Amino acid sequence: MGDTVDLTGDGGVLKTIVRQAKADALGPSESIPLVDVHYEGTLAETGEVFDTTHEDNTIFTFEVGSGSVIKAWDVALKSMKVGEIARITCKPEYAYGSAGSPPDIPPDATLIFEVELVACKPRKGSISNASDERARLDELKKQREAAAAVKEEEKKKREEAKAAAAARVQAKLDAKKGKGKGKGK
DSSP, rough: OEEEESSSSSSSSEEEEEOOOOOOOOOSSSSEEEEEEEEEEEETOOOEEEEETTTOOEEEEEEEESSSOOOOHHHHHTTOEEEEEEEEOOGGTTTSSSOOTTSSSTTOOOOOEEEEEEEEEOOTTTTOSSSHHHHHHHHHHHHHHHHHHHHHHHHHHHHHHHHHHHHHHHHHHHHHHHTTTTOOO
16 A cells, blocks of 8 residues: 555665554554554565464554564554554564574564554553543544444445455356347247
């Protein structure tokens, strides 16, 4: 969908937007650094999936910029908005590199992650009063509703495309049935 953007300037972290977020969507910031994401990680060389949250529909939560994830994620998630899905290509020095690579991932591997930013939220204990908490919860609700609306719209488009394809197939079948009738029969 989108153009590929070099987020690090050295080709180490490339981002391509697969699905845009709504214009008014929030992204991680100093006040809301915790993010919830869905993702699937593949090895660029083979396309083999090595990690995913899609199989068990889990959410992965982490704090952007804290160093708790690979460098590429800290870089890429800062540029995303809730509801956005992006393909993040990570060179080894921004992924696991030679140290700390999981056993099933070669240390020199380029990784590709498809990441959906599901929500942003503040650190625990950073809410100062009940009205701030209510505003935060209202914003989270809006974010989830927006993401659900986008998914519903995509589902509707897929169903419409299926129906159109089925109609075309049926029209071809009907046209074949009509051939040969009325000529000496």
